[in-house]
Amino acid sequence: MRIAVTDGIDVDAKKDLQESGHSVSEKHYSNDDLIDGCISEYDVVIIRSATKLTADVIKANTANGSKLSMIIRAGVGVDNIDLSSASENSVLVCNTPSASTNAVVELTIGHLISSCRKICTGNKKMRDGVWAKKQLRGSELRGKNLGLLGYGRIAKGVAEIARSIGMKIHVYDPYVESNEKDCVYHDSVESLFSTCTHVSIHCFLSEETRHLVDYDMISLMPQKGDDGNLCGNHIVNCARGGIIDEVGLYRALTDGTLATASLDVFEVEPAIKSNLLQLEGFQATPHIGASTKEAQRRIGHEIVSIIRAHSKGEIPGSCLNK
């Protein structure tokens, strides 16, 4: 097959594809090139987030004589692909949903501990020549309630590690069954926030979840842990920007409603001008949830499997419009 790679690919995956007899062309295209139908001669196009396959682009590349039969998103989010246009034009769309799960799980736990123990603040102060030992008293996770807003693959991975740390797991997710015994299921977001000093967000961004976590919701958090310690309230978001109302978050961090907040995702990215960045209780990373060597390698492996299935005329398991 002829494969166009527009936003990069793992070197081993490229080699595997070539060794299987496919031709792989790595080139990023402008929107004008895409509208001109530059990928219509390829069987498969592999994109990340930088290439936008709008309805017009898909239409232009699936006109008469086009070979395009599959779009692969190397990663999870398919906001940059017009799914219905792909379906109308008989193009399968696949992503690699589980490849980055563990990378996000570990980052979430890292953010939780780092913020509660003020690791970044300590590191920064030492580099500034200040030994702030006495100012950096933190709090422990053990014995606290961890509220998971959304309980899919990533949240379940976080729960497993958090349990080994000694946290109690609380969940709100109207789309999953309440069938785990080591888990307290809540029937409202308010109930979850009222119970948990620590909350980690693991839901999709949708009209239902946009600004779901605002100042009023954060104000419900109990400040005092289930173990009787006044640990303050802590929020982590490594899911999607926009679920937290950042204006409310700023207010909560400023008036003590929140002790810490750690975000890997933001309402507007790159988020380098956010006023949150001036607050000591705030900790941020630039959307690096999936950014590990291992995740990129697993994405490569998944892409190879998807193309192998497609070559045999099978529909891959991760196909979103079969």
Place this chain on the structure above:
Amino acid sequence: MRIAVTDGIDVDAKKDLQESGHSVSEKHYSNDDLIDGCISEYDVVIIRSATKLTADVIKANTANGSKLSMIIRAGVGVDNIDLSSASENSVLVCNTPSASTNAVVELTIGHLISSCRKICTGNKKMRDGVWAKKQLRGSELRGKNLGLLGYGRIAKGVAEIARSIGMKIHVYDPYVESNEKDCVYHDSVESLFSTCTHVSIHCFLSEETRHLVDYDMISLMPQKGDDGNLCGNHIVNCARGGIIDEVGLYRALTDGTLATASLDVFEVEPAIKSNLLQLEGFQATPHIGASTKEAQRRIGHEIVSIIRAHSKGEIPGSCLNK
């Protein structure tokens, strides 16, 4: 009993002691005051690290007519107490060894993930106005070998969480029995380092362990994880400064032998002038391993138990010279 507290105490513990009928005097003394015998009229003295109870001080406060029968170190290290002089003068010395265990365990895991995922660097760069998403590809812990140098209470706590993350546990400790099945026991430090891309230090500082981890030892680390990923080598030390040779550490971080090093403890503290602080792969906190609200509260509880036992004429479990 009359109790002197020279370096501070948890408020609840103080209240508990007073409600049990003890008198508690909180005051820090100079070395001259101590040599003058200012604590000889107390039954118990509670110290942290700031008060030095040398042989001379203990002798001066246990002369004829003295009441002093117990020294309590609120914390673990008793380097600041002359144990043999205490024993000679019939003064019991107790510490609170397990109170800070979990605080150090969580900090160790936090340092491990933070450094491998470049959380502090990402946080710093965002505050400097740089969205370094593409420069911050990290590596995952899952599937890697974690080498624990020393396998006491804290290392066992770290092992439990690291296993839930999916790491394989390797141990070198000549003083513990090799009886856990989920653990690979090594018979030399060299063997441990040759096997593990990630090493965390959990031994005491002694002549045996001083500079045990030097450039040559670090050079044995394999760079490539047991899962086949080239994750680089990573070291964490939340135990005691001096076990790592910091000159060798600097060299290893500079030439790529180490990808990251995270220290909470240093050869000389406060370590604000260390040249390590100029390196991006280096992450540091100012000796905050035990610095959580929960640990300080548990230390308070242990002190109350120790004094309760002492009042009844019993010898507390944590007594170091019974």
